[in-house]
Amino acid sequence: MSILEVNHLSVSFKQYTAGLKQSHHKVISDLNVNLEAGEILAVVGASGSGKSLLAHAILGILPANASVSGVMTYEGEELTPARQKALRGKEIALVPQSVNYLDPLMKVGKQVRTSVQTGDAVQAQRRVFERFRLGREVERMYPFQLSGGMARRTLLSTAMVSGAKVIIADEPTPGLDPVVIKEALSHFREFANQGCAVMLITHDIESALQIADKIAVFYAGTTVEIAKAEDFAGQGEAIRHPYSKALWRALPQNDFVPITGSQPHPSALPPGCLFAPRCAMATPECLQAQPEMRPLRDGMVRCIHAT
Template sequence: MPILEVENLSISFNQYTTGLKQKNIQVISSLNVTLEEGEILAVVGASGSGKSLLAHAILGILPDNATISGTIKYNGEVLTNSQQASLRGKEIALIPQSTNYLDPLMRVGNQVRTSVRTGDATLAQRAVFKRLHLKQNVEKMFPFQLSGGMARRTLLSTAIVSDAKVIIADEPTPGLDPVVIKEALSNFREFADNGCAVMLITHDIESALTIADKIAVFYAGTTVEVAPVENFTGDGEGLRHPYSKALWRALPQNEFIPIPGSQPHPSALPSGCLFAPRCIKATAACSQQQPEMRELRNGMVRCIHAT
């Protein structure tokens, strides 16, 4: 049984427009992902595709103007708001994208120690700082005294010492030097090998492929494909969805072929398949309704033409 299941998740935001009129904008629709113990699932996609919103929905930290439907299960049980609050930072840990999550009024060493649940908190904090190449004097600093890379390593430290069963890492490596990036990625692999489940949200597909077991591809607020990492090779012939193939071929280390058009804004989503206006395989049937996720060749895909 997966430790974390997200089924048909939809998220919309109620916003005010001119004349104090309200408008409901759907930013995520029918999104599905599952996460197994001992597995790293990398979530990739363009900015605005819903990657960070998924993380916030799992943790129950969406803003008050958000409306959510669908189900999120942890260990087979549907998560309630109170359960999300009790698990947050304990059994489910977030490494956030923004370093603003650090408390500006608290020394960073103390912040990391608050995440330690067993053993000597000071020893655990100092050991993880040494592991991530943070000098001991850093523990006495406040967040404003840290460089961007140091702040990210501090956030990473809180997850490492937490002994969480699920770690959601939202773009954890930008601003880090190559040595620390390699160390951070190896930490995630170590977590998974020890039974933890890791969701790695990233733009860096190449780095994700070095440690992940599966890749979930997001587009315009939904999952279009979930594939084993082995499928991301060659010219993408092993992939299932046209967007996944185009995204793979657009990388500089591959054919560097741009994808015509752009991802639609949540307020102007097309009917039917969200990728259809940019897809070379699109037919009239694609505009009738959004395809359901289906199993195909040891993966999942949302496309009626995928074979």
């Protein structure tokens, strides 16, 4: 059962160029993704593909110059700005990419306690700190006194104690040692096993595959494939989209084959399929219109040639 649905999401930013001319850059276009209760969906793709913007759009924290279209629903009801505000940090929690989200003027123990919805906030904070190997002295520290890894574990702690039904984790593991990464991922898996939903935004496909149920591949601001995690194996024979295959083959353990070209800038998107200029399978038909997402082999793909 879908707990969070994003359909045909587009996000544009209004900017002013030389001479105060107004322009609009579409950074997300026709993006579709669903989160199901009890599931971990890993969102992967290169920098600039729209992964973090998707998280901010869901939570309603995009900057004022952003224009949003499409439909987002939570538990079957539309996510209006008022509803986003009511749910944010309560039923939908963010583990942000930047540690700057911590309040520099508040001790971190108190910050974590403010996210506890029920029960003893102090005990909840101390239990989660213990799980993340943060000593009792850490709760009395300010953010500037924390290492990068400690700050990330504090952000993880805030989400974990919130009692949220959905956790959106935006690159939650950089700067953490392998033991803590494994433990953090296991907590996300535990969270999903309790019937909640996790969106794990990451560059690290290998770590995501340890816990994810499905993988959503983003390219140039849109979804190009949604597949079961087990499809990402071997030489990528089960993967559907040419970009997803190329991304998989580019990993060191999978031949380390580079992808030719680069992802287009939002101000210079090509006509038709956004990956066509880099795709060996591209035909003139690919340049006519951006393909629709379509079902294929128990997944979804945005490619007319995928089989």
